[in-house]
Amino acid sequence: MELTAPVSLRLGHSATIRRRQHALILGAVLIVALGLLPLPIHDVYTQNLIILTLLFAGLAQAWNILGGYCGQISLGHALYFGIGGYVSTLLYLRLGIPPTLGMFVGGAFGAMAALLVGWPCFRLSGHYYAIATVVIGEIGYLLFLNWDFVGGANGLYIPFKGESLIALQFRTSKLPFHYAALIYAAACWFIAWVVEGSRYGFAWRAVKDDVVAARSLAVRIFPSKMLAAALSGLLTGIGGAIYAQYVGYLDPESMMSGTLSILIALPAVLGGVGTLWGPLLGAAVLTPVSELLRSYLGGSGRGVDLMFYGALIMAVSLARPAGLVSLFVWPGQAKLRRRRGDAA
Amino acid sequence: MTFHVVAQVALSGLLMGLIYALVAAGLSLIFGLMDVVNFAHGELLMVAMFATFVIFQATGLDPLLQLPLVAILLFGLGVAIYRGLIARALSVQFNRGMVQIFVTFGLAIFLRGAVQFVFGGDFRSISGSLLGDRTLHLFGLFVPLPQMAAGIASLIAFAGLLLISRTEFGKALEATREDRDAVALIGIDRNKIFALGWGLGAATVGVAGALLAGFYYISPNVGANFALIAYVTVALGGFGSLLGALVAGLLIGLVEAMTALFLEPSLKQVGVYAVYLLVLMLRPRGLFGTI
Numbered sequence: 001m002e003l004t005a006p007v008s009l010r011l012g013h014s015a016t017i018r019r020r021q022h023a024l025i026l027g028a029v030l031i032v033a034l035g036l037l038p039l040p041i042h043d044v045y046t047q048n049l050i051i052l053t054l055l056f057a058g059l060a061q062a063w064n065i066l067g068g069y070c071g072q073i074s075l076g077h078a079l080y081f082g083i084g085g086y087v088s089t090l091l092y093l094r095l096g097i098p099p100t101l102g103m104f105v106g107g108a109f110g111a112m113a114a115l116l117v118g119w120p121c122f123r124l125s126g127h128y129y130a131i132a133t134v135v136i137g138e139i140g141y142l143l144f145l146n147w148d149f150v151g152g153a154n155g156l157y158i159p160f161k162g163e164s165l166i167a168l169q170f171r172t173s174k175l176p177f178h179y180a181a182l183i184y185a186a187a188c189w190f191i192a193w194v195v196e197g198s199r200y201g202f203a204w205r206a207v208k209d210d211v212v213a214a215r216s217l218a219v220r221i222f223p224s225k226m227l228a229a230a231l232s233g234l235l236t237g238i239g240g241a242i243y244a245q246y247v248g249y250l251d252p253e254s255m256m257s258g259t260l261s262i263l264i265a266l267p268a269v270l271g272g273v274g275t276l277w278g279p280l281l282g283a284a285v286l287t288p289v290s291e292l293l294r295s296y297l298g299g300s301g302r303g304v305d306l307m308f309y310g311a312l313i314m315a316v317s318l319a320r321p322a323g324l325v326s327l328f329v330w331p332g333q334a335k336l337r338r339r340r341g342d343a344a
Numbered sequence: 345m346t347f348h349v350v351a352q353v354a355l356s357g358l359l360m361g362l363i364y365a366l367v368a369a370g371l372s373l374i375f376g377l378m379d380v381v382n383f384a385h386g387e388l389l390m391v392a393m394f395a396t397f398v399i400f401q402a403t404g405l406d407p408l409l410q411l412p413l414v415a416i417l418l419f420g421l422g423v424a425i426y427r428g429l430i431a432r433a434l435s436v437q438f439n440r441g442m443v444q445i446f447v448t449f450g451l452a453i454f455l456r457g458a459v460q461f462v463f464g465g466d467f468r469s470i471s472g473s474l475l476g477d478r479t480l481h482l483f484g485l486f487v488p489l490p491q492m493a494a495g496i497a498s499l500i501a502f503a504g505l506l507l508i509s510r511t512e513f514g515k516a517l518e519a520t521r522e523d524r525d526a527v528a529l530i531g532i533d534r535n536k537i538f539a540l541g542w543g544l545g546a547a548t549v550g551v552a553g554a555l556l557a558g559f560y561y562i563s564p565n566v567g568a569n570f571a572l573i574a575y576v577t578v579a580l581g582g583f584g585s586l587l588g589a590l591v592a593g594l595l596i597g598l599v600e601a602m603t604a605l606f607l608e609p610s611l612k613q614v615g616v617y618a619v620y621l622l623v624l625m626l627r628p629r630g631l632f633g634t635i
Binding site: 073075120123124125126127128130131132134135136138139142143145146258262266269270273302303304305306307308309310311312313314317318321322323 | 375379381429432433436437438439440441442443445446447449450451452453454455456457458459460461464465564568572575576579583608610611613614617618620621624625628629
C-alpha cells in the first residue's frame, strides 16, 4: 500500500489538535507578515510578483481541496476560474453589479459548473477522470472562444471608472490588490484548515486512499466528492473574478486555457498535495521562478525559460514526490517519526 | 449539399482518423502496459515531425522513406525517457499517480522549449516531397496522395503492432500488463519489458509524426492538439486496446470532419469531445476497454 495516510491520522489525537493549533498560529503570523511585506516595496514588478503568488497560493489551495484531500486529479480547473471571472465581469459590464458582490456570484457559478462536471465524471476512475476534466475544460475554452456575447476571441476590457473599493478598481497603487489577494489566499487557507479537521476532511481522505474501505465505514462516496468539488469550484471561481479585475482584461486564452488548469494544480502538486502548507509553498516557489525565468530568459523567444521550467517540474516531482513541504518537519513530528522508525 | 461533398469530407476525415488512431495506439500501449499516461505524447509526435524535417532538409530523403529511421530514433528516445524518468517515477512510494502525470508534463514543457531553442517558433512545412501536393481522382472524389499514403502506412503500422503482440515479446508484454510482479517468476525482466514498451510506443508515434510531416505544418506547439485528441481517442477506445484505438481514431476523424461541415469549422473539436463524453457516460471504460 502507498503511504498516503495523512500525518494527522498517524499521530495521536491530542498531537493532532496541537499540530492544528500550531498551524493556526503560524498562519496568523504569516498573514501579518504578508500584510506588512508590500509596505517597503515600491517596485511595481515585485509587487505584481507577490500579488500573483498570493493569487496562485489561493487557487492551488482551492484545487487542493478536490485534488489533494479528496484525491480527484482535476486538470480542468481553468473552467471554474474562467466562469467565475466572466460571470463577475459580465455582471459588472452589463448590469453594473460591482465585482465585490459579483465575485461571489461568479464563485457560485464556478461551484455549479464543478457540480455539473462532477455529476457524470465522478463515476470515472483514475486517468479516465483526469482526461475527462481536461476535455470538458477544453470544450469550455472552445465555446467561449466562439461565443460573441462574452467577447469571443477578442475578450472583454473592463473600463476604468475611477478608484473604487466596491468596484475593485485601483490605478494609483497596487497595494489594494495586494490586500485583496492576501485576503483571498488567507480565506482559502483557512477554509482548508477548517475542512481538514472536519468530518468531511476525514471522509475525503478516506475516499482518496481507499474507496472500498471508505464505503465500508459508511462514507457516502459520491456526495463527499460533490461537496469537495463544489467548495473547490466556488473558491476557484472567486479567484478568477479577482484575477480578471486585477488584470482588467479577460479572454479565453488567459482565463480558460488548458495550460492555466495545469498552472492552478502545479503549486499544490509540487508543494505537497493534501497538505495545508503545500499549495502556499508551491506557489511561493513556482510563481516567482516562472515569472523570473520568463522575464530574464524568455525574451529571446527561444524557449530557454520553458526548458528550465520543465526541468524544474521534473526534478521536484521526482526528488520530492510528497512535495516541497516534506522538506520541513514539525518539531513534534520528528520525535514521533524517530520513535516509530518511520521511513517517510 | 450534395452527396459528393459529404463523401469527400468523410474521406478526408477518415484519412485523418487513421493518423489519430496511430498516435493513440502508442499512448494506449504505454498506458496498457504500466498504467502511466504520457502527457508528453504530443511532444514526442512533434519531435518526430522535426526529425523528419531535419533529415529531409539535410539529405532530401522523402518523409515516407524515412519511416524506419524516425521510428528507430523515437524508439531510442522512448527507452531513454523510461530509463531516465519513468523508472524513477514508478519507484516512488508516495503519491505515485500524480508524480507520473507531472513528470511527463514537465518533460512536455522541456521538449517544447528545447525544440523552440534549436529551431525557433516559426511554422515550417516540407515541400517538394515525392507525393507533394498531388491528388488522385477516384470515383469522382479527390484523394490527396500524401494523406492516402499516410493512411495506408498507418494501417500497415497497426498490422505490425498486431503481429508484435503475437510474438514471444508481445506475450511477455501482455503478461507484464496482467501482473507485473508475477512475471519475475517466469524469468521476465519487468524493467526491460517496460523500457521496450516505451520504445515501441514512442516508435509508433514516431511513424505517425513522419507521416504527418509530409502534409502538415511543423511547429514546437503542434503536439498539443494531437495529444488531446489522442487522450480522447484512447479513452474512447478503451485504455490498452489496439482495436479500440483504431475504431475510435476513425470515429473521431469522421465526427470532426462532419462537425466542421455541418456546424462550424471552429467548433470541430467540440463535436469530437461531445461524442467522447456521451460514449463515456454509457461505457465508462471506453468502447473496447477492459482495464
